Amino acid sequence: MMRLSNEDMARRVAQDIPDGAYVNLGIGMPTQVANFVSDDRQVIYHSENGILGVGPAPEPDKIDPDLINAGKQYVTLIPGGCYFDNSESFAMMRGGHLDIAVLGAFQVSATGDLANWATLSQTLPPAVGGAMDLAVGARQLFVLMRHNAKDNAPKILEKCVYPLTGAGVVKRIYTDLAVIDVTDEGLRVRELYGDNTLEEVQALTGAKLLPPLQEPSAH
Numbered sequence: 001m002m003r004l005s006n007e008d009m010a011r012r013v014a015q016d017i018p019d020g021a022y023v024n025l026g027i028g029m030p031t032q033v034a035n036f037v038s039d040d041r042q043v044i045y046h047s048e049n050g051i052l053g054v055g056p057a058p059e060p061d062k063i064d065p066d067l068i069n070a071g072k073q074y075v076t077l078i079p080g081g082c083y084f085d086n087s088e089s090f091a092m093m094r095g096g097h098l099d100i101a102v103l104g105a106f107q108v109s110a111t112g113d114l115a116n117w118a119t120l121s122q123t124l125p126p127a128v129g130g131a132m133d134l135a136v137g138a139r140q141l142f143v144l145m146r147h148n149a150k151d152n153a154p155k156i157l158e159k160c161v162y163p164l165t166g167a168g169v170v171k172r173i174y175t176d177l178a179v180i181d182v183t184d185e186g187l188r189v190r191e192l193y194g195d196n197t198l199e200e201v202q203a204l205t206g207a208k209l210l211p212p213l214q215e216p217s218a219h
Contacts (some may be wrong), residue, residue, distance in 0.1 A: 002194030003147075005177040011036040013102055013144055013174050017043050024048065024093065024134055026103035027071035029033075030144050032057075033102055034075070044078075046098060048130040050089045053081020062193070070129070093133045101138035103131060105145045105170075107160040110207040112170035112182035114143065115162035128165070135166030147175035147204055154206030156187070184212050202204050 004012065017023055017033070019041035025031050034045045035056045041107045045054035047069040054069060055076035062076070068073045092098060107115040114135055118126035133140060141204035149155055156173065172190070173180040178201050179191040189198060202209050 001177065001196050001200055005176075007032060007035075009144060009174055009176055012179065013142060014043075016142075016172075017041075017100060019043070021099040021200045022046060022052075024101040024138060025054070025069070026101065026131065026134070027069075027129065028104040030102040030104060031069055031071055031073055031075075031181055033144070045166070046089075046092065047075070048086075048089050048093060048134075050084045050086060051075070051081065052084070053078045054094075055081070071203050092134055093130060094137045096137060096139065098134070098138045100140045100142060101134040102142045102144055103134060103145050105143045105155065106127070106149075106162050107155050107157055108143055108145075108173055108182075109160045109172050110156075110158050110182075110187055112168045114141070114165045114170050115160040116143075116165050118163045118165065120162065126163075131165045138142065140171045141166075141169050143170050143173045145173070145175060147177045147201070152204075154204060157206040158208075177204065180209065183210075188213070 006029050013033050014036035022044045024046045025033055036052050037043050046052050047054050049070040055078040058074055058076045063074045069074055103116055105114055105116040106119055117128040117131050170182050171181045177196055178189055181190050187207055189212045198211055
């Protein structure tokens with residue numbers, strides 16, 4: 001089966017972010033999305049530690065040690081970008097000012113429930129950060145994650161086992177195997193990568209997947 005690299009997954013998400021959007025990128029894989037902005041559009045990336053206008057990762061010889069994102073990674077600032085304190089940053093997140101949030105996840109349910117702050121493991125302490133604020137504050141929530149956990153257990157389930165970050169908040173799921181929309185009818189496959197088949201992806205998924213909608217034929 002074809003599985004995208006983390007870099008290619010981030011590039012795929014960037015393709016769906018519209019011109020002029022204000023977008024928060026969560027810690028982990030989502031931060032890589034800022035590296036793939038098309039030349040024909042302007043996207044304003046937000047980091048919850050207080051940056052608006054996050055640019056691509058810097059070259060090794062261009063690092064500013066004072067400029068980091070919420071995941072403590074070095075970033076750049078696009079022209080017109082700005083800094084502010086956490087209270088202003090969270091006011092943006094909670095106030096509906098962000099068009100899209102791209103977050104990682106431990107699990108997503110068939111109805112768009114998100115679990116990304118705690119597991120049942122005693123060795124991984126829970127850490128919610130600003131995820132709950134983004135889950136309810138952003139106008140759309142995209143999840144970027146591997147399709148399966150390290151032990152190959154499904155991360156897309158009929159119902160989340162881990163504690164929820166938000167209920168019914170996920171709009172679209174981007175994995176290394178496919179792009180999946182959360183709809184009123186259920187989980188609808190939007191795109192299968194390469195030669196991946198619906199049956200193959202379904203076998204690695206813990207919830208029912210609906211096939212991609214057929215494009216209307218031309219008459």
